[in-house]
Amino acid sequence: xxxxxxxxxxxxxxxxxxxxxxxxxxxxxxxxxxxxxxxxxxxxxxxxxxxxxxxxxxxxxxxxxxxxxxxxxxxxxxxxxxxxxxxxxxxxxxxxxxxxxxxxxxxxxxxxxxxxxxxxxxxxxxxxxxxxxxxxxxxxxxxxxxxxxxxxxxxxxxxxxxxxxxxxxxxxxxxxxxxxxxxxxxxxxxxxxxxxxxxxxxxxxxxxxxxxxxxxxxxxxxxxxxxxxxxxxxxxxxx
Numbered sequence: 001x002x003x004x005x006x007x008x009x010x011x012x013x014x015x016x017x018x019x020x021x022x023x024x025x026x027x028x029x030x031x032x033x034x035x036x037x038x039x040x041x042x043x044x045x046x047x048x049x050x051x052x053x054x055x056x057x058x059x060x061x062x063x064x065x066x067x068x069x070x071x072x073x074x075x076x077x078x079x080x081x082x083x084x085x086x087x088x089x090x091x092x093x094x095x096x097x098x099x100x101x102x103x104x105x106x107x108x109x110x111x112x113x114x115x116x117x118x119x120x121x122x123x124x125x126x127x128x129x130x131x132x133x134x135x136x137x138x139x140x141x142x143x144x145x146x147x148x149x150x151x152x153x154x155x156x157x158x159x160x161x162x163x164x165x166x167x168x169x170x171x172x173x174x175x176x177x178x179x180x181x182x183x184x185x186x187x188x189x190x191x192x193x194x195x196x197x198x199x200x201x202x203x204x205x206x207x208x209x210x211x212x213x214x215x216x217x218x219x220x221x222x223x224x225x226x227x228x229x230x231x232x233x234x235x236x237x238x239x
Contacts, residue, residue: 043114043135044134045114046125046134047118047121047136047139047238049139050140050141051149053119055119057230058226058230059117062115078093079176080094080123081179083171083178087171087172087178089174119206120179122210126216134220135220136221137224138223139225140225141226143203147196150196154192154195159192163192166180181205210223224237
């Protein structure tokens with residue numbers, strides 16, 4: 001694992017906001033050379049795909065791999081809006097992410113690769129590629145399995161909380177619902193029926209957008225089936 005040395009501590013404990021979900025690879029470069037305090041160059045890798053596509057399984061395999069010895073680890077994730085053009089805080093949320101990565105780079109001087117996973121990266125692929133020369137890996141799981149996994153949420157959570165995922169219209173909100181598209185409620189159908197229809201629409205819309213970015217950025221954007229990527233050590237293809 002990459003040495004993780006946060007600067008902000010209290011009573012010798014890392015503060016709650018000093019952790020984040022990232023991974024990296026070792027670098028022969030040191031953080032500072034001859035007094036240079038500018039942020040060093042890092043390789044950026046982003047894994048995205050519809051929720052329930054294997055992000056957690058993939059992350060656990062990478063975390064446990066001794067051949068990937070350097071990592072910046074934590075439990076914080078970023079939220080970014082699906083509706084980039086209309087959301088009022090797109091720029092603020094992006095800047096929050098940029099500031100966080102700068103901190104992590106400073107705290108982990110032996111890492112030169114930054115990895116993040118989340119479904120919310122998809123609409124922001126042009127921004128990631130054009131501003132950070134990032135490599136994007138889109139994972140795709142069988143649609144029926146994804147929908148079944150979405151519907152499983154009803155067994156673990158309050159029904160009304162689950163269905164909010166595709167119903168947010170507040171373009172100033174900064175909760176997790178902003179990371180999803182908004183779909184209209186179909187009158188005469190119950191919450192769960194609407195939710196299943198919306199998850200189907202989300203899956204189709206998601207990978208339609210993914211296909212466009214695959215064509216627009218063939219050298220930077222790559223597609224993998226989830227089943228293949230988590231089989232054996234195929235996940236190492238990300239690096």
